[in-house]
Amino acid sequence: MLLVENITKAFGGIRAVDSCSMGVERGSITGLIGPNGSGKTTLFNLITGFYQPDVGRIHFNDKPIHGLPPSRICHQGIGRTFQITRLFWKMTVLENMIVPVRQVGWRTLFSRGVKKHEEARALELLNLVGLTGYQDEEARKLSFGQQKLLEFAAVLMADPDLILLDEPAGGVNPVMIEKIIGLVEDLNRQGKTFLVVEHNMRLVMELCQHIVVLDHGQKIAEGKPATIQNDLLVLEAYLGSTNHADASA
Amino acid sequence: MTIPSTHLLIQTIILGVLVGGVYALMSSGLTLIFGVMRVINVAHGAFLILGAYCTYWLFQLAGVDPILSIALTAPLLFLIGWVVQRYILSRIENPEQASVLVTFALAVTMEGLMGTFWKTTLRSVKPDYATEVIKFATYRFPVTRLAGFGAALLVLLLLYLVLQRTNLGRAIRATIQDRNAAQLVGVNIQMVAALTFGIGIATAAAGGSLLSMIYSFNSSSQTDWITRVLSIIVLGGMGSLPGALVAALILGVMEQLTAVMITLYWSPIVFYIFLFLTLIVRPQGLMGEKVREKA
Amino acid sequence: MKPSRVPAVIWMSGLLAALLVFPLVQRSQYYQHVMVMTMMAAVLASSWNIIGGYAGYTSLGHAAFFGLGGYLVALAHNHFGWHPFISTWFLGIVVMGVALILGWISLRTHGSAFVVVTIAMVFIFRIVALNLASITNGARGLTQPRPGWGGVPWSPELIKIPFHYIMLALLCLTVFASWRVRQSKFGLGLIAIREDEGKAEAVGIDTMLYKVLAFGLSAYFVGVAGGIYSYFFTYIDPQFIFDIFTGVTMVLIAILGGRGTLWGPVLGAFIMEPLGNWVIGVFGGTQIHLAVFGGILLAVMLFMPQGILPALTEFVKRRAKAPAAGRRSQSA
Numbered sequence: 112m113l114l115v116e117n118i119t120k121a122f123g124g125i126r127a128v129d130s131c132s133m134g135v136e137r138g139s140i141t142g143l144i145g146p147n148g149s150g151k152t153t154l155f156n157l158i159t160g161f162y163q164p165d166v167g168r169i170h171f172n173d174k175p176i177h178g179l180p181p182s183r184i185c186h187q188g189i190g191r192t193f194q195i196t197r198l199f200w201k202m203t204v205l206e207n208m209i210v211p212v213r214q215v216g217w218r219t220l221f222s223r224g225v226k227k228h229e230e231a232r233a234l235e236l237l238n239l240v241g242l243t244g245y246q247d248e249e250a251r252k253l254s255f256g257q258q259k260l261l262e263f264a265a266v267l268m269a270d271p272d273l274i275l276l277d278e279p280a281g282g283v284n285p286v287m288i289e290k291i292i293g294l295v296e297d298l299n300r301q302g303k304t305f306l307v308v309e310h311n312m313r314l315v316m317e318l319c320q321h322i323v324v325l326d327h328g329q330k331i332a333e334g335k336p337a338t339i340q341n342d343l344l345v346l347e348a349y350l351g352s353t354n355h356a357d358a359s360a
Numbered sequence: 361m362t363i364p365s366t367h368l369l370i371q372t373i374i375l376g377v378l379v380g381g382v383y384a385l386m387s388s389g390l391t392l393i394f395g396v397m398r399v400i401n402v403a404h405g406a407f408l409i410l411g412a413y414c415t416y417w418l419f420q421l422a423g424v425d426p427i428l429s430i431a432l433t434a435p436l437l438f439l440i441g442w443v444v445q446r447y448i449l450s451r452i453e454n455p456e457q458a459s460v461l462v463t464f465a466l467a468v469t470m471e472g473l474m475g476t477f478w479k480t481t482l483r484s485v486k487p488d489y490a491t492e493v494i495k496f497a498t499y500r501f502p503v504t505r506l507a508g509f510g511a512a513l514l515v516l517l518l519l520y521l522v523l524q525r526t527n528l529g530r531a532i533r534a535t536i537q538d539r540n541a542a543q544l545v546g547v548n549i550q551m552v553a554a555l556t557f558g559i560g561i562a563t564a565a566a567g568g569s570l571l572s573m574i575y576s577f578n579s580s581s582q583t584d585w586i587t588r589v590l591s592i593i594v595l596g597g598m599g600s601l602p603g604a605l606v607a608a609l610i611l612g613v614m615e616q617l618t619a620v621m622i623t624l625y626w627s628p629i630v631f632y633i634f635l636f637l638t639l640i641v642r643p644q645g646l647m648g649e650k651v652r653e654k655a
Numbered sequence: 656m657k658p659s660r661v662p663a664v665i666w667m668s669g670l671l672a673a674l675l676v677f678p679l680v681q682r683s684q685y686y687q688h689v690m691v692m693t694m695m696a697a698v699l700a701s702s703w704n705i706i707g708g709y710a711g712y713t714s715l716g717h718a719a720f721f722g723l724g725g726y727l728v729a730l731a732h733n734h735f736g737w738h739p740f741i742s743t744w745f746l747g748i749v750v751m752g753v754a755l756i757l758g759w760i761s762l763r764t765h766g767s768a769f770v771v772v773t774i775a776m777v778f779i780f781r782i783v784a785l786n787l788a789s790i791t792n793g794a795r796g797l798t799q800p801r802p803g804w805g806g807v808p809w810s811p812e813l814i815k816i817p818f819h820y821i822m823l824a825l826l827c828l829t830v831f832a833s834w835r836v837r838q839s840k841f842g843l844g845l846i847a848i849r850e851d852e853g854k855a856e857a858v859g860i861d862t863m864l865y866k867v868l869a870f871g872l873s874a875y876f877v878g879v880a881g882g883i884y885s886y887f888f889t890y891i892d893p894q895f896i897f898d899i900f901t902g903v904t905m906v907l908i909a910i911l912g913g914r915g916t917l918w919g920p921v922l923g924a925f926i927m928e929p930l931g932n933w934v935i936g937v938f939g940g941t942q943i944h945l946a947v948f949g950g951i952l953l954a955v956m957l958f959m960p961q962g963i964l965p966a967l968t969e970f971v972k973r974r975a976k977a978p979a980a981g982r983r984s985q986s987a
Contacts, residue, residue, distance in 0.1 A: 159857065185859035197854045199847055209840070210847045211858035269859050400767045451957050458956060460770045461713060461906070465952035468903055472946025480942070579942065583899055587778055590771055629782045632775040639764050639772050 112137040112304055113158070113189075113273060118167035118177075119328075120157055127153040129328035130167075135273065140295060140305040142319035142336075144312075150328040151308045152194055155275055159191050160184040171273070186213070190271030194278050194308075196258050198250045204261055205246035208233035211269040236264045240294065256287045263294070274298075276307045280314050292318055316340070361621055371499055372616045378505040380612025382574065385512035386567030386585070387592040387604045388519060389560030395536040395599030396556040399449065399459040405586025406470035407561050411437055411568020412577050413478060419485045419572075426485045426573045427511045433565040434515075441561025445554045467582060475579035484576040508570040515566045516605070522559070523601075532556055536599060584628065591635035597648025606646060671827075678819045687815035691887065693928040694822045695880050698829045699901075700908040700920030702876035705833060706869045707906065708915035709842055711849030712762070715902040716773030719757075719780040720874040722896035724750045724881030726784065729797040729891060738804070740821055743882030750878025751871045758870030762863060765852070774899065781897035796892025799885065818887050825883070826921075829876045834917055836872070845869055849915070900945070904931075907952040913964030922964055927951075 113135040120128040128150040135141045143151050156162045158169060160181040169177040176184050199207050209229055237243055240260040245253065253261060259279065266274060276295075280288045288311070295305055295318060309315045315322065316336045324332040324339060332342045364372065390404045414433045418424040424432070448466070452458045492503040523529035534542040535552050543549055571577060571585070592611055596603030611631060619627040638645055674694070678687050699717070707713050727746040731737040761772045784791045791797065801808040802817070809817065836842040844865050847855040856862050885891045908927050913919025927948075934947050959966055 161853065161856075180861070180863070181853075181856035182859050182861045185857065191857060193854075193857075197851060197857075199850045199854065201850060202843075202846070206843060210843055210855070210860070212840075212844070212860055265858065400771065402771075448953075448957065453960070457766055458960070460767045461910075462953065462956045464715070464770075464903065465907075465949050465956060467949070468900070469946050469949030469953055472942050472944065472949055475942030476940070476946055583778075587775065591775075594768075594771070623786075625786055626782065629779060632779045632782070635775045636761075636772060636779065639768050640760055643764060643768060 112172060113306070114170040115154070115158065116168045116170070118154070118157055118164045118169065120153055120162055120164055126328050128157065128164075131325065131328060131330050132167075133323045133330055133333065135304060135306050136321065137304055138299070138302060139321055140299050140307065140319050142315045142322040143306060143308045143325065144310070144315055144322060144339075145325035145331075148327075149325040151325055152277060153328075154325070155191060155277055155308065158184075159189060159275065182212075185211075185269060185271070188270075188272040189275065190266040190269055190273070191275035192259075192262050192266055192277055192279065194281065196255075196262050198258060198262055198265070200251040201249060203247050203249055204237065204242065204253070205230070205233060207250050207261060207265050208236065208246075208268055211265055213269050233268065236267050239267075240264045241290070256283055259283060259287075260290075263291075267298075271303070273304045273306065276305060276309075278308055278310065280309060280311045288314060364620055367498070368620065369617075372620045373613055374499055374501065375505065376613030376616035377609055378501070378509045378612075379574070379616065380609035381509040381512040382505075382567065382570045383588065383592055383612050384605045384608035385515055385563060385570065387589045387596070387608055388516060388601055389563035389567075390589055391593040391596065391599055391601060391604045392519075392532075392563075393557055393560040394593065395601075396532055397445075397449075397459075397553050398456050400463065400590070400598075401557075401560070402460055402463040402586055402590075403467040403470060404463075404560075404564055404589055405582035405584070406467040406474075407437060407441070407564040408568040408571060408585050408589070409474065409577055409579060409582045410440075410470065411565035412572040413474060413483070413568075414565070415569040415572045416483050416485050419487070425487055426569050427507055430511065430515065430566045430569045433569050434562040437565035438558040438562035441564075442554050442558035444561070445557035449557065450550065450553070467586065471579045471582050478579065480578045480580065482576040482578050483572070485572040487573060490573065504573050508574055511566070511570055515563065519559070519563065519601075528552075528555060587635065588628075588631045591631040591638075593645075595634050595638050595645050597645030600645070600647040603645055603647030674823050678816045684812070684815055687819060689929060689932050691815060691818050691822050692932070693924055694819075694826045695884065696904065696908055696928040697921045697924035698822070698826050698876055698880045699905045700912070700924050701826075701829045701833050702873045702880075703905045704909050704914065704916075704920045705836055705845075705873040706866070707873075708909055708920070709836065709845040709849065710866055710869050711915075712866060712870075713770050713906065714773040714870070714873075715770055715899065715906060716776035717874065717877050717905055718896075718898055718901035719773075719776045720750050720754055720877045721881035721884070721901055722780060722784070722891070722893075723753060724878030725885035725891045725896050726791060726797065727878075728882030729799050729885045730790070732799050732886070733797065739799070739882055739886035740817070743879050743886075746882055747875045747879035750881075751875040754874030754878075755867055755871035758867040758874075759863075762866045762870060773902075777897055777899055777902060781893045784893035784897060791893070794892060794894070796890055796895065797885070799889045801889065802886055818883065821883060822880075825876065825879055830917070830921065832872070832876070836869075837917055841865065841868070846915070900948075903952065904948065907948060907955070910960070910962055911951070911955050913962030913966075916962070916964045919962050919964040923962070926963075 115131060115133045118128050118131050119126060131150070131154065143154065145151055153162065157164050160176070160179050160183070164177055167177070168175060171187055171189060174187065176187060199210060202210070234243070234246065237246060240263060242257060242260055242264065245257070250258065250261060263279070279291050283291070292314060299305060307315070307319060319336060322334065322336055322339045323330060324342070332339055386408055390401055393399055393401050411433050414436065415426050415429045418429045418432060419426060444466070449459065449462065452462055489503045494501040494503060494506060523533060531542065531547045531552050534545070534547055535549060539549065592607045593604050595611065596605070596607030611634060614630050615627050618630050677690055681687060699721070703714065703717055724743065724747060727749060728739045728743050731742045731746060732739055757776060761769065761776070764772050785793055802814055803809045836845070844855065844860045847860060848862050848865060852862055881896070885896070904927070908923035909920040910923070911927060912921065912923025931944060931948065935941070935944055955962070
């Protein structure tokens, strides 16, 4: 479904992503792990069009998407959440849900107010993540966990086929983590594909069917969770990084 | 469009370089301020004119030579700049967005005040050597331009020495390179910001002093000058002193060439066109750091 | 964004009625003139608000479109005999077209760089107008025949009145458009761009398209106003009409009243324009005018950057929350 071919992205002298190639199978939940600074978020930014690769190509459903602006990539069917939750803080929960654009249509753009079916869908999704009743609340008034759920729900509004989650369990309590795992698994059963960056190993091993490991911008391992757990290179990357000072991105 | 003779061409380039040196001095402060504070000081033109007025009045009332007046105008405007930063600019919540409007408001206010107190009559400073020209190898070097160029180089050298050889200079350079890292090693960012702004305005004073003997000016000239100076630092790369120097020379020469080859009246447009084009085609200018793509 | 509030309809009708009868009640030419200029300021600020308030892209260059509208209308009147009251609505579309192109070029920049680019725009327009003397008559400017209809000039006592009504019509149109934008998904997208442009892109908003459209739309009303203005004064020249100060005033008014709100710019205009006239009347000369406006903009930016209307609404909301019983429970 998603094919990343030989991508390199350098900032100044540092190669954040270095000749990295990987793929995501349709219908899978794929994990992307690696020590801090290994290039995971950079890869996300490359896939979603926030950065342009220096070298390499990215294909989604056999269509090239490298070089496209983020909004076009969103229209192709890729959604993403951010490592540090990003919402329109001063807008209400409902407005945050309505803002995402599925496709550019002139009539929907200029018509008055919020279309009924959009509002219905928004409420449905809010219900799915457990935020019913909060629609008129300002986003910044929600709790941290609720904000993460809102970001997730808003991404779903655009009905993406592939969803990139950047540390969905970051800073979140164990109950919420379970909830997130549940949501992802449900949506996966309905046909959504996921690519998840996570540091929480338990979540990764439990949730992901396939794992890609990055270190210093390069893919060093790939495979099923069980294989990865025992892979020497992976262990060295993680253990090794605790020996030296952490070169975080 | 008239193609000049080689002699005229070289003469024009000479004039362009001489004037470019002064432009470089004028823009040095602006690019320094941006480098340290990430603030585009749109009031820089107004400070230039303020410096010019100070020099004018010192000359009119006390006969102080415009170049020597720098010794007086620079410290004065340093203080004013320091106060402005400390009590006005530091209050801005979101400096990178709001500073343009705030400094613009400051510029307009200053223009209004200067125009109210000193009226809108065009002024210029004419020392004894104002009309003298040194001839060298059949080329004419107006003394004011030459002296201005020399003075500009001296002040720029002084600035360079401060930046390279003093502790303050090191702190400034560190802050330009990496604000957070500088803080981590103990640099007092607020102090550096205030001092840098002061230094920047002091160089504006120096530039203004030179301006007064090369051009005529009044309070509303500040808009012409700020656009010139902005174009220079944008072309050179905002935050880069060497860039400002190079860009100043380029634009100085281009301006003179346009005046000669097309007409004097079209020549100001050179700056605006360069500004427009640079920001759109290559926003980091010649020597600036690459503008981070949005993420 | 609330459902129809009865009070809102009431005060809006009241305002409209007051403006409709104003020139019939207030016979002084001076005040009629000030009212026309006040409504024009409201048009400019509300129009600017679409790109500067909703989308958050501060343009100081709208004076370029104002002047362009003025020149197009004057030229059309002098060369083709088109009456400005009719031609300006169509020539405004030409101005919008130019703005779409310029916007497409300049909206690649962000933040401070964008402001600077728009400043350059005004100066470029001015220099071009000064130098293309064969078309624009250069520094000598363009004059139009005395305002009238069908070759018959209007009598001097009544001359301001037609301008009052056409400006009122423009104001209504502008506010209506601003309202429609605000209510639409397009407007929500603009606000999203203002709040977090990267995130807006990520959720599928084609930010470039939105910004360019907003920029173009905001130029339309400004251009139409410029056309009316050139007829109102019967004279324009490059120094007069391509003036940075026009842009500054637009921005000041919008910010003072409440940038990004629907009525803020209108409120700001109704405060600043009469105030400005008063300042000139008392102190004379434009330099003081500059200093005062600059000072006010500075003060607003530093102490009340959200503007009067939002500050007022906050105040009213907080008052409403506190129970009538005790002052003590009011939060600071």
